[in-house]
Amino acid sequence: MLEQVKYYEDYEIGEGRETVGRTITETDFVVHAGHSGDFFPHHLDEEFCKTLPFGKRIAHGTMVFTIGVGLTATIINPVAFSYGYDRMRFITPVFIGDTIRSKVEIIGKEVMEKRPGYGRVSERLTVLKHSGETALVADHIYMVEMKS
Amino acid sequence: MLEQVKYYEDYEIGEGRETVGRTITETDFVVHAGHSGDFFPHHLDEEFCKTLPFGKRIAHGTMVFTIGVGLTATIINPVAFSYGYDRMRFITPVFIGDTIRSKVEIIGKEVMEKRPGYGRVSERLTVLKHSGETALVADHIYMVEMKS
Amino acid sequence: MLEQVKYYEDYEIGEGRETVGRTITETDFVVHAGHSGDFFPHHLDEEFCKTLPFGKRIAHGTMVFTIGVGLTATIINPVAFSYGYDRMRFITPVFIGDTIRSKVEIIGKEVMEKRPGYGRVSERLTVLKHSGETALVADHIYMVEMKS
Amino acid sequence: MLEQVKYYEDYEIGEGRETVGRTITETDFVVHAGHSGDFFPHHLDEEFCKTLPFGKRIAHGTMVFTIGVGLTATIINPVAFSYGYDRMRFITPVFIGDTIRSKVEIIGKEVMEKRPGYGRVSERLTVLKHSGETALVADHIYMVEMKS
Amino acid sequence: MLEQVKYYEDYEIGEGRETVGRTITETDFVVHAGHSGDFFPHHLDEEFCKTLPFGKRIAHGTMVFTIGVGLTATIINPVAFSYGYDRMRFITPVFIGDTIRSKVEIIGKEVMEKRPGYGRVSERLTVLKHSGETALVADHIYMVEMKS
Amino acid sequence: MLEQVKYYEDYEIGEGRETVGRTITETDFVVHAGHSGDFFPHHLDEEFCKTLPFGKRIAHGTMVFTIGVGLTATIINPVAFSYGYDRMRFITPVFIGDTIRSKVEIIGKEVMEKRPGYGRVSERLTVLKHSGETALVADHIYMVEMKS
Numbered sequence: 001m002l003e004q005v006k007y008y009e010d011y012e013i014g015e016g017r018e019t020v021g022r023t024i025t026e027t028d029f030v031v032h033a034g035h036s037g038d039f040f041p042h043h044l045d046e047e048f049c050k051t052l053p054f055g056k057r058i059a060h061g062t063m064v065f066t067i068g069v070g071l072t073a074t075i076i077n078p079v080a081f082s083y084g085y086d087r088m089r090f091i092t093p094v095f096i097g098d099t100i101r102s103k104v105e106i107i108g109k110e111v112m113e114k115r116p117g118y119g120r121v122s123e124r125l126t127v128l129k130h131s132g133e134t135a136l137v138a139d140h141i142y143m144v145e146m147k148s
Numbered sequence: 149m150l151e152q153v154k155y156y157e158d159y160e161i162g163e164g165r166e167t168v169g170r171t172i173t174e175t176d177f178v179v180h181a182g183h184s185g186d187f188f189p190h191h192l193d194e195e196f197c198k199t200l201p202f203g204k205r206i207a208h209g210t211m212v213f214t215i216g217v218g219l220t221a222t223i224i225n226p227v228a229f230s231y232g233y234d235r236m237r238f239i240t241p242v243f244i245g246d247t248i249r250s251k252v253e254i255i256g257k258e259v260m261e262k263r264p265g266y267g268r269v270s271e272r273l274t275v276l277k278h279s280g281e282t283a284l285v286a287d288h289i290y291m292v293e294m295k296s
Numbered sequence: 297m298l299e300q301v302k303y304y305e306d307y308e309i310g311e312g313r314e315t316v317g318r319t320i321t322e323t324d325f326v327v328h329a330g331h332s333g334d335f336f337p338h339h340l341d342e343e344f345c346k347t348l349p350f351g352k353r354i355a356h357g358t359m360v361f362t363i364g365v366g367l368t369a370t371i372i373n374p375v376a377f378s379y380g381y382d383r384m385r386f387i388t389p390v391f392i393g394d395t396i397r398s399k400v401e402i403i404g405k406e407v408m409e410k411r412p413g414y415g416r417v418s419e420r421l422t423v424l425k426h427s428g429e430t431a432l433v434a435d436h437i438y439m440v441e442m443k444s
Numbered sequence: 445m446l447e448q449v450k451y452y453e454d455y456e457i458g459e460g461r462e463t464v465g466r467t468i469t470e471t472d473f474v475v476h477a478g479h480s481g482d483f484f485p486h487h488l489d490e491e492f493c494k495t496l497p498f499g500k501r502i503a504h505g506t507m508v509f510t511i512g513v514g515l516t517a518t519i520i521n522p523v524a525f526s527y528g529y530d531r532m533r534f535i536t537p538v539f540i541g542d543t544i545r546s547k548v549e550i551i552g553k554e555v556m557e558k559r560p561g562y563g564r565v566s567e568r569l570t571v572l573k574h575s576g577e578t579a580l581v582a583d584h585i586y587m588v589e590m591k592s
Numbered sequence: 593m594l595e596q597v598k599y600y601e602d603y604e605i606g607e608g609r610e611t612v613g614r615t616i617t618e619t620d621f622v623v624h625a626g627h628s629g630d631f632f633p634h635h636l637d638e639e640f641c642k643t644l645p646f647g648k649r650i651a652h653g654t655m656v657f658t659i660g661v662g663l664t665a666t667i668i669n670p671v672a673f674s675y676g677y678d679r680m681r682f683i684t685p686v687f688i689g690d691t692i693r694s695k696v697e698i699i700g701k702e703v704m705e706k707r708p709g710y711g712r713v714s715e716r717l718t719v720l721k722h723s724g725e726t727a728l729v730a731d732h733i734y735m736v737e738m739k740s
Numbered sequence: 741m742l743e744q745v746k747y748y749e750d751y752e753i754g755e756g757r758e759t760v761g762r763t764i765t766e767t768d769f770v771v772h773a774g775h776s777g778d779f780f781p782h783h784l785d786e787e788f789c790k791t792l793p794f795g796k797r798i799a800h801g802t803m804v805f806t807i808g809v810g811l812t813a814t815i816i817n818p819v820a821f822s823y824g825y826d827r828m829r830f831i832t833p834v835f836i837g838d839t840i841r842s843k844v845e846i847i848g849k850e851v852m853e854k855r856p857g858y859g860r861v862s863e864r865l866t867v868l869k870h871s872g873e874t875a876l877v878a879d880h881i882y883m884v885e886m887k888s
Binding site: 020021022023025026027028031097099130 | 618619621622623626631632633636637638639640649
């Protein structure tokens, strides 16, 4: 993990990075069920899933989001604060054995009128499957200190 | 877990329910770090956190979301499909020992022009702390089959 | 999870319900070993198990019981208290990849002479494999408040 | 772990052993909920539990049984097979921070008429709290090969 | 677990024992990543690993060591204290599905001049794969009380 | 996680870095026991530990090593291969609630005669407690490609 001070002024629209990959395992499905308390058969009952259109167990949306965000957690910016997420969409389901990685890109910034000294930065998170398909998108909103 | 078929027409704005509670433990913090891969010291380093405004470890936003959603996972509606979330906001941090519960309320519905036979339903998720403070809000978007 | 007050008088012999299913994974085997501390090679050593009659790893009896009971934990009855279990029997082993579900049925009830105001209710738990075979049976004994 | 061949004839009524201890932690509560899928507030919601007679979170019965049995899993007898349990009773609740250990004692044996070459051995399992109170008892039934 | 008092004088060079086996699962890989915080793609990204010489995910060295040592943890000697390890070497990688067991052998002992009443005992740990290959070796150093 | 190609010639004796911190929790103790299979009462039985000199539960040596190494796992060097560890020593025990961080420093390098094109680099790992005490030291040996 690296610490990197980055002020509102330092963010540029279009800049981004891509993470390493992680194979989503049956273990992740079971751990996520046990952690969230969501034991829906869509995620845990292979026989039931054979009767559904996808034909196999589907990752929890909250897991794709959690691991997708987790993959990006490598640089600490002490002057940025997570505010929330907009327009999170589940595009393609993630199955056991899929390898995912995350891409983030700055897509917007604006000075916060109501909060002097801070700007609002939007970062698009895209969780990609190894096949090239997009699993999830969401726009992360940060509140970032201004230099002056 | 109960299965309950509920069509687009059956949803009424203003209807809702509230879940049982769950105390968020140090274990949940450690499990979430290990599951997500996010080991930021804000969540795991008690000594570092003593130097921050809140003074103690703060739950991952993705965990409050995951457990908040998980608490609601008690009724399966086979004709509804999760589409995504809008306007997720982290309002108050969750600390070790806080007990949370979730409230959901239908806040909007509209027929989907582009997708005949389906309607879009918005359900506001509010994760509440035992103190009465709101930890997180987010609007869950479902695609729901219409009766006819 | 639902709360449902149900007094001794409300229980009827023969009534029952069946749960959703859950596929038992290698993860569950490893988690149960780590949780219980039982690392017997019958559960964890695939090579050793090839030399045994069943030819593969066998689920811990305590796990089939734990998950079988857990599957039924969807309705809270605030006037019923778990007392214990009678005649728990391991009928067919559970293997990695088996999907199980639980069936419960009220099989007996009697007023408790020694404990005025309470009745004793017996509920037969049957854990079924997707193949139709029975994995485990046990009779759950509850102490339930009487209406009057 | 030790392997020790012990035939039906080698078991003597009254013989027994006692295990090392293990402190039951909040982690065990959370792990057991996630493993079993039983998220009842009696085990996980500290605020709710303050309104109940015991005033604090109570261990799952299935967990006391699982860990109580797990503590005894140190000697493999290749000629004995677990058959089931009789008269499992939850005597005193286990709380976070209690240290438990298990005691086992042979309390019965009889030749199996229907299964030539095998005897049935009953072993009483007692899970004790550090306070000296009994948390759980159950009679473990084994099917054991006879020497001749 | 057994307790067995064994003084410095009781150790003989060449004596040893071998443990039961344990199949290393994908679950162990995921659990170890989450526990250690080491999410290197060498351990968790199946697609990335296909581009490396071994062609599949490789166990963390710290996991082979941890489980290899854990397999030997069956006898408590209250007069011996772990001091450290020398010459730990990763010989052959461990893959998902490999079954490992540990062998320990006393390879050296000497009276501790600086610490009257104690001797130093070296025990060679060898973690073996079911194929017969050696996965890891390390020399465990104990400080053991002398009888007189 | 960053990828950073660093050849044998690029390593300089004395260079180093320090990681973020991580508070070692009771959860880590329980997870490590379950992962390793080492349930010695020195790590898990609070009552037993009250009778020992340290008076409380002591972290597994393998856990301090695993987490200490894990903290450093932030930069991937694709031309370096882990070879093993020398002189691992447990200096001060780690207790529940201690916050640790790791320091690494290059302490030696030499061309490998037997392996043309590779050099051997030694990196001293020091796991420090928040109190300033050293918990563990070990010398990590890498095999690193040479530029030419």
